[in-house]
Amino acid sequence: MGTIDLDQGDPDFVKELAGQSGGQIRACFTCRTCVASCPISAINREFNPAKIIRMALYGLKEEILKSAFIWLCTTCYACQERCPQGVSITDFMTHLKNMAIKEGHAPPGIRAQLKLVKGEGRIYPIDDFDNKKRNKAGLPPLPTSCDAIKELFL
């Protein structure tokens, strides 16, 4: 366990979060119901919702947004459902992911997926190879491009 340098923290981060979705994290009284409920925490100790909330309260904005762990949340909502203090933990995690993307901290895998969705409308683009296989299986072909997505992101 390392030490936390509180001088590194951004004291305005909590205020900045307060108006955002899931940003009411000051209510957390560290009962750790969220961690004990989390299916990710059970297999990967990198992900710990109570710790992320604590880091946010200390204002460790950069450290959170640059981290890989915020991308581990599967948004199963177990923590949010059980939080006795009504902290919208899952919404908060989603908000952190959005912030990370805005500030250009998304990991390469996520960025590649984003590019695909923006360009093709799908994470897995369909090409003639796929349609041939579908044809063999007696399935109708799927469109290979999705123009509607361009309007969506305009």
Place this chain on the structure above:
Amino acid sequence: MTDVGRHPKITLHTLSEVVDVKGYVGNFHVNILKRARYVDEKECTACGDCATVCPVVRPDEFNLGLSSRRAIFTPFPQAVPSSYVINVNECLGHNPVVCAKCIEACDKDCIDFHMSDKEIVEDVGSIVVATGLEVYDPTELDEYAYARFENVLTSLEFERLINAGGPTEGEVLRPTDLQRPRSVGFVQCVGSRSAKKGGTYCSNVCCMNTIKSTLMLKEHYPDIDIKVFYIDIRAFGKGFEDLYMRSRRSGVHYLRALPGTVEEDPDKGLKVSIENTATGKLETHQLDMLVLALGIKPASSTQRLQEMLGLQLTPDGFFLEAHPKLLPVDAATRGVFYAGCAEGPKDIKESVTQASAAAARAIRLMHRGEITTEPITSMVVEEHCKSCGKCAEVCPYNAIKVDVKRKTPAVVNTAACAGCGTCAAECPFGAIIMNHFTDEQILNQVHALLEQTPKEKILAFACNWCSYAGADYAGVSRLQYPPNVRLIRTMCSGRVDEKFIWDGFLKGAPVILVSGCHIGDCHYIDANHWTEKRIKKIHKKMSKLGIRPERLQLEWISAAEGVRFAKVMQRMEVLREGVTLEEIAETIEILKG
């Protein structure tokens, strides 16, 4: 309890329900519905012969279903009166003769199926509300699996198990295999301190109850493994910390964490997952039994009683005392007092303290045979009264009676009147005189304050209990606020009559402020609701007349909000500066016309 049953001056109505309460301090008429017991309580010796022959077996409510009782039963051995009772919905009955075995068994002939419910009226001088509490139902907290696994118990069920008079005679046994558990876990704050499920408040008794339970378990079975899952242990009372220390020293593990999940083994053991705050690690604890420390919630009858007696509730649903520090056992309605958990979660000691205080308060009020009231009460001028009933509608104390149909003038009960003056403000005919705060007195103040250079003045109405005290607090705190504010004190903001406002504007007031206690904090139950309604009405009229509604402001300022008072006054000053002499002259013209 037995002493109460025997006392010559105490009448105990059991199986009874208060249906209606009328009257006021010193003269309450209480309508009571007394349910039939079907057993003569004076003759019954509680020998129990009837219960042995009764064929109807039902779960015993007192033991929370952990044992059974018959349809004729006594709730628990120490129940007062010491007499059996028949649950008529369970009894097989005798007509046509179906059963009636108990009648045959009773040597003293005290069972009577012909008894019926009775309505009783009691005239009393004061009322102590001690309607108690209910416990939180943990079924909705599915992560603790109370409804799914038999070995998850509530703190009440556990209490019956470890009680020597309980169904197992004090032997703690697992419900699934009736074996003694080798390990027991306790989960704290079940239905307490939760924004979503149960109450947001601390239930006050569960920490110490759990600590007591752990000590009893350790006394019974020194080798038992006990784990307590908690957020904070609140051992704040006299001797409480000592007890907590004893529990820890006896080897009870206190783990700071609430469980996320509870799972069951094939052998009916429980696996409880937590993240331990001390170690920062996820831990799974194997336990034979899990006890949920249930929170306290208000009794379900609270709201009905509140309506009957004209009482107030806190947002939690418990009864609200007249003052949180200085009148902690009095209700805002005179002659009504609180004792025990009806007023808020508390333990036995605190309940006894409050009950003693409530009894003493009631005696102090009643012993002289007469009461002293404030002279600030309202008076009806009969010849002006048109019996419209508006005053009776707004009175928070139901102190005014008007027969709208028969057109008899309103009558004020001065013993019940608390003096807010809302009736006088609402009366469209000027038929109510509010003693010490008459229309004339207040209008004279308005005129005097606006006599010279009204354009420079800020006219402010402040209620006695909150806003005027807030002004006082601003003063003693040496806070700066505009010196041209002119305050007029009323007992309640509800006293501020529409005509005071119009008169103020007519006399050239640039801006007027009405201020009172925050909604919910009104010292006259809810009289400030009427203030709010009235101001809204005046605002509408102002817009219609072409007077800027911003010139009349309504603000809630509490006695502790000196800073807020100063800020509001500074804002009023900014508003005042925005009103020109032409605008004032125009307003006067409009109002004259």
